[in-house]
Amino acid sequence: MTSSKRTDACPEDQAPAALQAAAGDSPQASAGHGEGGLRPAARAAGITRRSFALGCTGAAALLALGGAVQAFGSDALVRPPGGQDEGAFIAACIRCDKCIQACPEGAVVPAPLEKGLLNARTPTLDFKLGWCDYCEGSHAGVPQCAALCPTEALRLPSGARPEDVVIGKAYIVREWCLAWRLKNCRICVDACPYDAIELNGDGLPVVLLDKCNGCGLCENLCISMIGTRIVDKATDRAVTVRPTAVVEGLLAREAGVGGRP
Amino acid sequence: MRPRPRIKAKDLRALAIITVVAVIAVAGMFNSALSGAGNLSSFGYGLISAVCPLGAVEAMIAANTVIPRALLSLGVVLLLAVLFGRAFCAWVCPAPLLQRWFPGRRGTKNGSSGQDGPDGEGGQPGPGAPASDSRAYRLMRSVGFDSRYIVLGGALVSTAAFGFPVFCLVCPVGLVFATIFAVFRLFAFGELTVTLLAFPIILVLELVVFRKWCTRICPLGALVSLMAAANRFFRVSWDESKCLEATQGMRCSLCHKACSREKVDPRGKEPAARGPNSCTKCRECTDACPAKAISFPFLSE
Ligand code: SF4
Ligand code: SF4
Ligand code: SF4
Ligand code: SF4
Ligand code: SF4
Numbered sequence: 001m002t003s004s005k006r007t008d009a010c011p012e013d014q015a016p017a018a019l020q021a022a023a024g025d026s027p028q029a030s031a032g033h034g035e036g037g038l039r040p041a042a043r044a045a046g047i048t049r050r051s052f053a054l055g056c057t058g059a060a061a062l063l064a065l066g067g068a069v070q071a072f073g074s075d076a077l078v079r080p081p082g083g084q085d086e087g088a089f090i091a092a093c094i095r096c097d098k099c100i101q102a103c104p105e106g107a108v109v110p111a112p113l114e115k116g117l118l119n120a121r122t123p124t125l126d127f128k129l130g131w132c133d134y135c136e137g138s139h140a141g142v143p144q145c146a147a148l149c150p151t152e153a154l155r156l157p158s159g160a161r162p163e164d165v166v167i168g169k170a171y172i173v174r175e176w177c178l179a180w181r182l183k184n185c186r187i188c189v190d191a192c193p194y195d196a197i198e199l200n201g202d203g204l205p206v207v208l209l210d211k212c213n214g215c216g217l218c219e220n221l222c223i224s225m226i227g228t229r230i231v232d233k234a235t236d237r238a239v240t241v242r243p244t245a246v247v248e249g250l251l252a253r254e255a256g257v258g259g260r261p
Numbered sequence: 262m263r264p265r266p267r268i269k270a271k272d273l274r275a276l277a278i279i280t281v282v283a284v285i286a287v288a289g290m291f292n293s294a295l296s297g298a299g300n301l302s303s304f305g306y307g308l309i310s311a312v313c314p315l316g317a318v319e320a321m322i323a324a325n326t327v328i329p330r331a332l333l334s335l336g337v338v339l340l341l342a343v344l345f346g347r348a349f350c351a352w353v354c355p356a357p358l359l360q361r362w363f364p365g366r367r368g369t370k371n372g373s374s375g376q377d378g379p380d381g382e383g384g385q386p387g388p389g390a391p392a393s394d395s396r397a398y399r400l401m402r403s404v405g406f407d408s409r410y411i412v413l414g415g416a417l418v419s420t421a422a423f424g425f426p427v428f429c430l431v432c433p434v435g436l437v438f439a440t441i442f443a444v445f446r447l448f449a450f451g452e453l454t455v456t457l458l459a460f461p462i463i464l465v466l467e468l469v470v471f472r473k474w475c476t477r478i479c480p481l482g483a484l485v486s487l488m489a490a491a492n493r494f495f496r497v498s499w500d501e502s503k504c505l506e507a508t509q510g511m512r513c514s515l516c517h518k519a520c521s522r523e524k525v526d527p528r529g530k531e532p533a534a535r536g537p538n539s540c541t542k543c544r545e546c547t548d549a550c551p552a553k554a555i556s557f558p559f560l561s562e
Binding site: 047051052054055056058059060061062063065066067069070087088090091092093094095096097098099101102104109110112113114117118120121129144147148150151152153 | 288289296297298299300302303305307308310312313316317319320323324325328330331334406407408409410411412414415416418419420422423424425426427428429430431435438439442443446450452454455456459460477478480
């Protein structure tokens with residue numbers, strides 16, 4: 001191998017001059033990359049100037065990454081049981097896939113990059129694939145996702161019951177709901193294990209917010225968008241579970257414009 | 262009688278890495294007794310799992326609490342480092358294998374020369390460095406201070422400042438498994454996401470653009486090296502009585518040259534070499550020695 005080729009492939013050689021300056025070498029010492037360019041601290045550590053600059057570049061890149069991700073923010077997502085305190089969750093989740101693989105219902109999925117770099121690969125619930133029964137059917141009510149999480153990103157108080165852990169809230173988009181448009185659908189009403197959807201005076205389904213636990217069975221069974229779009233312009237099923245704060249925001253906005261009785 | 266051809270070290274390592282990746286991928290894809298095994302960031306059975314040491318430290322810093330299972334696993338990983346040093350980086354981590362496979366990379370082949378110059382441009386003081394023997398200096402020398410530790414520091418400071426495990430976002434180990442599972446989910450559930458394209462691109466950027474990711478940048482490798490300073494067992498050992506330099510007065514140095522990635526000197530002679538805690542137990546030096554003066558701790562013939 002020729003040594004002339006080697007230089008152009010070294011990332012160290014490409015470290016921007018500004019960063020090398022930031023790494024602290026004085027102009028008169030920057031002639032060579034050898035020991036002549038070492039500043040005292042780096043010299044004591046037994047590290048060359050170039051290596052020092054590379055390390056600082058890497059460290060700076062990670063600081064910038066952290067700051068950028070924080071500054072851009074990220075979408076609120078429904079989390080598996082125990083991950084409802086988003087700050088504590090995102091602090092500890094190391095994206096290990098355990099909760100995703102553990103869910104017997106197949107409801108826990110890795111969030112895609114579209115939901116933000118911070119959310120990418122973290123667990124969220126896809127109620128189209130399954131719904132959360134708090135593992136009552138398969139593991140005597142011990143949520144496997146939270147039980148297996150090694151970092152307590154998903155963390156349940158001992159003896160927690162489903163009612164103590166509200167995953168999110170169901171929200172019905174009336175324009176997309178078959179019952180609201182055409183009548184005669186009550187699948188979600190019958191399905192809800194918490195009796196949180198009832199028919200109003202006109203026989204149309206409405207969510208009782210204080211009862212809904214966000215289990216997702218209604219969304220899982222909703223037929224408004226199975227196969228093809230039954231309702232024009234619908235981009236999702238008529239009933240979907242979203243984070244509690246998101247649903248509260250939606251309802252507040254509707255109340256604001258006086259949309260909903 | 263011809264000697265039996267022995268399996269080359271790099272093939273053995275590839276086999277080990279592929280096995281690890283395959284087991285984790287299969288466990289993750291199929292409902293099995295191993296359901297919930299996790300990826301390499303936390304692989305295990307049931308409540309017992311080996312959590313990535315960097316992930317564990319990051320999570321505890323960001324969450325600002327002691328996480329019992331993460332701490333316990335950290336202890337186990339430290340124990341493994343005492344036993345096997347930094348072997349993870351040659352025998353388990355998929356990154357070095359990917360670097361070998363990616364096109365446009367030179368000099369990764371089994372101990373070939375031309376990796377970089379004789380000085381290795383990092384991690385060691387030039388001859389002009391002062392022979393300081395302050396305690397801090399000796400400590401830094403004993404862990405073989407290099408750029409990776411600064412990156413590790415940056416990762417931890419960033420994690421503390423922004424409140425989430427920052428390095429996990431771009432960790433090549435995590436990205437490898439994320440890509441594998443994204444491809445799986447595409448076929449199993451029809452999930453077509455940007456992830457599928459973006460993660461491999463980030464991976465390639467890290468490992469190909471930064472050819473020296475492992476030896477100069479990776480903070481996980483740095484943490485493992487740090488722990489490997491306590492490595493007491495399974496060390497590569499040099500038998501001076503067999504070494505051609507001692508017996509024949511030759512200038513051989515083939516073992517040190519074979520360590521083209523990490524630039525360790527198994528003889529401990531070269532002043533500019535990196536410390537033994539950078540050794541990944543890759544076996545290249547053992548294979549290179551014509552006099553069999555270097556003995557390898559495991560998987561020898
Ligand atoms: S509690 Fe059980 S069913 Fe619900 S998300 Fe967790 S693993 Fe799945
Ligand atoms: S098991 Fe815990 S750390 Fe692992 S991906 Fe799930 S929430 Fe994150
Ligand atoms: S998510 Fe749907 S099915 Fe589950 S409790 Fe709420 S309304 Fe009922
Ligand atoms: S240095 Fe990092 S990327 Fe390289 S082998 Fe070790 S852990 Fe993997
Ligand atoms: S000293 Fe030998 S075993 Fe260790 S990294 Fe170098 S070549 Fe591999």
